[in-house]
Amino acid sequence: MxxxxxxxxxxxxxxxxxxxxxxxxxxxxxxxxxxxxxxxxxxxxxxxxxxxxxxxxxxxxxxxxxxxxxxxxxxxxxxxxxxxxxxxxxxxxxxxxxxxxxxxxxxxxxxxxxxxxxxxxxxxxxxxxxxxxxxxxLQRRLAPGYRYVRDLLAQGYIGELRSIRLHISVEYFQRHRIAALYYTVPEANFSSLLSIYGGHFLDVLFTHFGYPETLSGLTVNQFKEVTLIETGETQPHTSPDQVVLSGTFSNGAVLSVHLEAGKRNNFGVQLDITGTEGDLKISNSTSFGDAFNLIEGARGDAQPLRELPVPAEYDWVPASSLGGSTLELAHLYAAYARDVRDGSTLAPTFKDALKMHELITHIDTSNRTGTRVTLA
The missing domain is CATH 3.40.50.720 (NAD(P)-binding Rossmann-like Domain)
Incomplete structure (x- = not known):
């Protein structure tokens, strides 16, 4: 470009x-x-x-x-x-x-x-x-907190990586959906839990912390039909409502991911990163909304996690009262403006979309064949 x-x-x-x-x-x-x-x-x-x-x-x-x-x-x-x-x-x-x-x-x-x-x-x-x-x-990768955690890992905060565990549960994609979400029902539209939420959060994970070498996927469809609330229309539904992934990184570290849709209570995000010298945790009470990520960490043995405020230099946008998901998007636009001005490549492009689409295809293949896939 x-x-x-x-x-x-x-x-x-x-x-x-x-x-x-x-x-x-x-x-x-x-x-x-x-x-x-x-x-x-x-x-x-x-x-x-x-x-x-x-x-x-x-x-x-x-x-x-x-x-x-x-x-x-x-x-x-x-x-x-x-x-x-x-x-x-x-x-x-x-x-x-x-x-x-x-x-x-x-x-x-x-x-x-x-x-x-x-x-x-x-x-x-x-x-x-x-x-x-x-x-x-794919704006979540540009959130200040995720970029900060990436740098903490690069600086050796937790030592050598041993494991990454990600749990995403969303109140959306339930058996009953508003009519405006009609396009999320047909599997051919590629607008499911795995493609939308999996795409966003796996992009964060692998952009900042590296892609695994091997991956196994299990996808389960629990909602066989979806009803549009306003019209009462019921349609067949074949996309997964639960996704479980496991994998290994090049240094032997392990990966586990669980995505679940239609959760009625206690939904949100938890990302745990374990190393030889310490631990990091990113959590949020929602997978999409106004709430901001809480970042915590600890080093040594049997230490309590303490909050790690994101340094001001990671914030690329003016101060505002906007919520977390909107500010993630603002950081994407700030990245694009820098790319236009400086010729940099900070904002995610269609090439990143292709890479994520390919990863989701690998997950589908692993689930369908019952085999572990090796990623290029």
Whole structure:
């Protein structure tokens, strides 16, 4: 990738801001993307498109966005848009990505990128050929706390790694779901517990702490049918609600992961990292929301865990009252702005999406064949 597209567009932009156009005016756009972009002085949201014009108009009015356009082409070809955000459900991503690339605009897309790895690879190649930057919404890796823990490991805080244990339990993906989550039901849409939550958290795990050499996967579907609450419509459901992984790292350290959906109580995140000299723990009372991660650590024998505040230098965004998940997204945009300015590669790209898609394919293969797979 290169900076040609944004540099070309910014040349006529006297304010020097990265001007953003939004495709898809849903809840996550208003809860996550719009607040995080408003926090960063490098960005300006200039346009929004929704298939429902009234919805686009309402979002534009609520957030002071100048243009609520009536078509995808109008959004991507708008002269005051440098970066296109594709925030629609995964099965609709291809359309927005292709349109942005054809218009020569940098493109951000939510994870999962597309339901098909081959299609995602094709879109990445098209973007590279067009010279536009591509970003995928695997934002959790850029949270200050995860980057801090990565550095603690590199500095030898726990000595040599012995084990990593991750438990993710979510209240979402239950047997009864709101109609807006219709796209999470068909397995072909690649929008399940494993692809969405597994993709986000396994990306954090393996980006910062390394990929395992071997991996075994067990996936279980406990909800054979899903009912949409508003309509009462019941659909067959074949995606996993429980995922258990085990593996080994190159130094002999062991990995264990448990993902569970539809948990009624006591859901959240716990990541335990054990070493020869000490331990680290990251925990949260939710897998997605306003709560911030608690980081604790201890060295030596039989020592109590103590909180390890994240040093200020890991925070790339202005102070605000935004919650944890929104600030993770703000750090992704801050990383992208640095990439545009400095030519760095901090923000995750479609290449990272392909790597995660491939990992999930390995997990499916291991579960289907009952064998341990070796990762390249």
């Amino acid at each position: 290169n900076t040609v597209s944004v540099a070309r567009n910014l040349a006529g932009n006297t304010a020097g801001k990265i001007r953003v156009g939004i495709v898809g005016a849903g809840t996550w756009a208003e809860y996550g993307h719009i607040p995080s972009l408003k926090l960063l002085p490098e960005f300006e949201i200039t346009a929004v498109f929704s298939r429902d014009q009234k919805k686009a108009d309402a979002v534009a009015q609520r957030h002071g966005i100048r243009y609520a356009v009536n078509s995808l082409q109008a959004l991507v070809q708008h002269p005051e848009v440098d970066l296109v955000l594709v925030l629609t459900p995964a099965p609709q991503h291809e359309e927005g990505i292709r349109a942005a690339i054809a218009a020569g605009k940098d493109v951000y897309c939510e994870w999962p990128l597309t339901p098909s790895r081959a299609l995602s690879e094709e879109l990445m190649q098209l973007a590279d050929q067009a010279g536009v930057r591509h970003i995928v919404g």
